[in-house]
Amino acid sequence: MAGNRPDTGDVHVNALMTNVSIAYINDNYIADKVFPIVPVSKQSDIIAEFDKAYWFRDEMTERAPGTKAAESGWSVTTTATYFCVSFALRKIIPDEVRANADDVFNLDMEAVKYLTDKAFMRREKEFADTVNASGSWTSTGTINAKWSDFANSDPIDDVMTTKRTIADLIGREPNTIVCGKIVRDRLLRHPDCLDLIKYTQRGILGEDLLA
Structure with a gap:
């Protein structure tokens, strides 16, 4: 009946909420908490390893006046190396999509969050695969x-x-x-x-x- 108009459906058009959304992002990555990130300037290099036996050996001796002190030293192993592999992923935002997006969407920010989480996820998997590999420990x-x-x-x-x-x-x-x-x-x-x-x-x- 016209006397009941407008009703609730006539006066509101459903729209996306601006203060609530649902997303799934992992916040429990631990790779950088278990092993610190070491900045490097080269893609590959050698890691010097001071041989443990020399540092754990007691070699200090008494020295009589006027005599030379006993000598000691250590060796360095250079078999450990690293090589940084590049990873990349992109999220394309077409101009048509950007132009047609409602104000509730910040496509650039959302793309950054999305790709950042993908990067963290890949790093976490590399970390897990490495530390759990047979022979690592x-x-x-x-x-x-x-x-x-x-x-x-x-x-x-x-x-x-x-x-x-x-x-x-x-x-x-x-x-x-x-x-x-x-x-x-x-x-x-x-x-x-x-x-x-x-x-x-x-x-x-x-x-x-x-x-």
Whole structure:
């Protein structure tokens, strides 16, 4: 009936919201957190490696007055190299699309975000493939039980033992541990870990306290 006009459908045309949108962007990339980014000026070069045996050997000796000091030194290995590979991806924005885009779209900014995430994704995959490749790591430690086995596992001792093992090999303790979310969640609920912080002011175990 005309007396009921205009109704809600007559007075509004649906449009894109300007303050809300839905997108999927990964914010949990860890490659640059695990290994620092090293700037280089050349595409390829050699990485000098000071041989460990010379630096870990005790050679300081007593010297009598007027005599020469004992000599020592070290060798440098130059077998390690790097080569930077270029990666690229483009997102074309045709003039017709740009001209016809509603104000809610900032096509240039969205393209930058899109391609930046693609770059991070590729770097993360290269990182994961490299660190998980067979032969990348020397395994010298074992654990008696999975950390999900709360009754029989001892994650604190496992980590401390591994840190000592690494320190024995390279002369310093590691400062980073990488684990998946399933392992992290198990540790956050592990009785041994919870027992360490039960008298803290928070009493709630998070990643900061777990570290």
